[in-house]
Amino acid sequence: MQRLDRRRLLSAAGAAGLLRATDAAAALDPGLEAAGWREMTFRDKPGNRYVPDGTDGIRFESRNSVSVAWRSLPADPSRTPVLRWRWRVDRAVPRTDLTRKGGDDRSLSVYVAFARVPERAGFLERSVRAVLGAFVGQALPGRVLTFVWGGDGRSQGWFANPYLPVGAKLRVLRDGTAPHGVWLEERVDVGAEFRAAFGEEPPPVEQVGVGADSDDTGSEAVGAVRELVWLES
Secondary structure (H helix, E strand, O other): OOOOOHHHHHHHHHHOOOOOOOOOOOEEOHHHHHOOOEEEEOOOOOOOEEEEEOOOEEEEEEEOOEEEEEEEEEEOOOOOOEEEEEEEEEEOOOOOOOOOOOOOOEEEEEEEEEOOOHHHOOHHHHHHHHHHHHHHOOOOOOOEEEEEEOOOOOOOOOEEEOOEEEEEEEEEEEOOOOOOOOOEEEEEEHHHHHHHHHOOOOOOEEEEEEEEEOOOOOOEEEEEEEEEEEEOO
């Protein structure tokens, strides 16, 4: 049985985007707030800056900072499993090892958060959620898939978030060799990806997120995401 460490759990809470900033004010444009976006930040770390991009996009600037902008975008993976979006990176962080705590900066990530299904969780996942839920004082999201633009090219397939080893998986879609300053389109079968990552059928999707992480390398990342939409297969 794995011992639960409070400091590790609090770090995990920040990695999962569960703790709001304390010292640093969040920088989410009021127009994005009006459109339903909310910013979640790491504990005691400055957040990114987010502004609208076009009519349906979100642009970010990450300067030695880290945070995630979330919005409700529900979907039933049995009916509309494909998430389509366009993204671009104009300025990128250095290549990093995404499996290493304290060195896992990435230029851009798109997050997909699923409804919580308590009966599927093992002992460790239930224990982590109980501790974090009590600390945060709010219901926690279910499992999370993170699609990454970044890394060093070595991470293949789905792998665990180094800060949150239960319930959160990452996969690199675009590594450091991807071109900068141009829009690239993605079409991801989230239902199939959930089955590959967790070995079970996906519950409903509740939220999507957009984030960047540049605090470990003290660098900068600038880019945008547009046209997040659910499609049939």
